[in-house]
Amino acid sequence: MTSPPTQDVEMQRLLEGYRQFRETYFEGNKPHALYQKLVEEGQNPKTMVIACSDSRVDPSIILGSLPGELFVVRNVANLVPPYDNDPKHHGTSAALEFAVQTLGVRHIILLGHSHCGGIRALLTKSDTEMTPKNPSFISSWMNIANAAKTKTLTHFEQAPLELQEKMCEEYSLKISLNNLLTFPWIHEKVTDATLALHAWRFDLGTGMIQGFHTERQTFEDLIV
Ligand SMILES: [Zn+2]
Numbered sequence: 001m002t003s004p005p006t007q008d009v010e011m012q013r014l015l016e017g018y019r020q021f022r023e024t025y026f027e028g029n030k031p032h033a034l035y036q037k038l039v040e041e042g043q044n045p046k047t048m049v050i051a052c053s054d055s056r057v058d059p060s061i062i063l064g065s066l067p068g069e070l071f072v073v074r075n076v077a078n079l080v081p082p083y084d085n086d087p088k089h090h091g092t093s094a095a096l097e098f099a100v101q102t103l104g105v106r107h108i109i110l111l112g113h114s115h116c117g118g119i120r121a122l123l124t125k126s127d128t129e130m131t132p133k134n135p136s137f138i139s140s141w142m143n144i145a146n147a148a149k150t151k152t153l154t155h156f157e158q159a160p161l162e163l164q165e166k167m168c169e170e171y172s173l174k175i176s177l178n179n180l181l182t183f184p185w186i187h188e189k190v191t192d193a194t195l196a197l198h199a200w201r202f203d204l205g206t207g208m209i210q211g212f213h214t215e216r217q218t219f220e221d222l223i224v
Pocket of ligand 1: 113116
């Protein structure tokens with residue numbers, strides 16, 4: 001099936017959204033000024049966001065951005081793998097390379113969130129390696145944050161699952177932050193102060209974002 005099932009309620013809702021998008025940014029088939037500029041001059045985003053695929057955590061909605069403002073990668077649990085130049089398929093690393101080396105973004109935001117299913121799976125499941133008997137892409141991918149699980153269970157073994165998840169989400173963000181610095185061209189630009197890294201955690205229950213303060217080593221409200 002390649003054409004949209006237009007009787008489908010969910011699809012109708014999306015098509016209505018598409019209609020509204022076209023009314024906002026296009027006149028018939030002609031772009032308004034914003035898309036005209038983006039077509040003629042190309043994209044020039046200053047910020048890359050690495051967010052979770054979770055449907056509740058859309059960076060463009062949370063940050064109120066316009067088309068062309070954010071270069072976005074979304075993956076399970078907003079993880080960044082360490083730099084690795086093996087010939088495997090590195091989607092997130094490829095996007096990082098394009099954003100940093102070609103687009104020259106000035107900021108990379110890791111946008112984590114509360115109630116993250118990937119983090120919950122990491123905390124509650126025993127297998128973290130993909131094996132022929134356990135062919136799970138999620139388990140293998142979440143292995144990037146395995147040290148966050150170990151740290152959480154070491155320091156918060158008796159804590160309620162909700163607190164464990166929060167801590168694991170924060171530890172995981174710090175792992176990805178460190179992994180970003182294993183990419184030589186990211187490390188170089190951060191050292192030159194031409195690129196800034198940010199680790200944020202969005203709380204679904206309060207709508208608040210807390211950002212990691214590298215000097216104080218704490219997550220603090222972005223706006224008060
Ligand atoms: Zn998530």
